[in-house]
Amino acid sequence: MADQANNGNGDRDVFVYRGGRAPDHVTHVRIDKSVEVIVDFAFEYCARLLKVDTHDRIRKVGMSAFYGCRSLRSIDLRSAVEICSMAFDGCENLVDVEFGDKLETIGIYAFDECTSLEHLNLTSIITIKHGAFKYCEALSSIEFSERLETIELSAFLNCGRLQRITIPLKRDLFSFDPVLQEDTQFKGCEQLTTVDLVRGAHNKIVASLHMESWRTEIKEEFNRINQDLPNIDRQRKTAAIKQWMDSVIDKMDLYKAEHHxxxxxxxxxxxxxxxxxxxxxxxEHSAEGKTKKxxxxxxxxxxxxxxxxxxxxxxxxxxxxxxxxx
Structure with a gap:
């Protein structure tokens, strides 16, 4: 269902989306406030689509909803909880996506080959599925939060310009490929050289330690990953980060046991x-002469x-x- 509405300038029409499949020729879209789910394939291959005006009630972007919308440059998804598989696959000019504090899941290949996407601020995400951001060649930084639980295989495969990630300190954050016997989340990210922990966790952890020797050791361990990572082969970046995280957690477990x-x-x-x-x-207060038990x-x-x-x-x-x- 759809309506055509004048944009007020008289020079183009805005397509008002109320559900279903949109016409292939649309260029400017306004999602009606009645829509909470942008359904599967809604704008697939709308190659001329330039602009989408959303609202704060959208909860889900369906499978391949914007697949192949190669002219789309930005979109506001601050109310979305889930972005399904291949939702923006092939949106090669997509530069900016606004993620909010409700987003929990990004599906398989959701942003595959979004080659213009530069920064990701995923401060509420819990799960990033297989290949979600692979071949995002312009991507340079990613910020996660403590809510992050899983980054699946090849999630950021061959993001060649990725330089910095901010992640929580957790075990089993990266899923493992039993066939290839390797971790592929950041495989091919040759410029990845900096790993930070979320929300100043470095300082919080160091401050919690009550022995100077422990503080010195953990500081050295924090620094080690950013000293080693530039010299690690691009195929083994994920494994190095995973081993480092396990090492830090092992040391903290040892410190906790000793502290206890x-x-x-x-x-x-x-x-x-x-x-x-x-x-x-x-x-002292016992009666005189009485035998003390x-x-x-x-x-x-x-x-x-x-x-x-x-x-x-x-x-x-x-x-x-x-x-x-x-």
Missing amino acids: RYVKEAVTLLELALWKAKLAEKD KAKLDSESVRKEKRVTCGADTVIRNILPLLQLE
């Missing part, structure tokens, strides 16, 4: 000191009572969690 052991020892000593002080206080230090009921009355129970419950590493 130190804290547990310190709190145990504090608990015993408070407990002994309470027992000594009780002995030996405290049953191995009695759980006595231990529990003294922990409550001496304050150790409050230390364990309220202070100990504050001393743990996240």
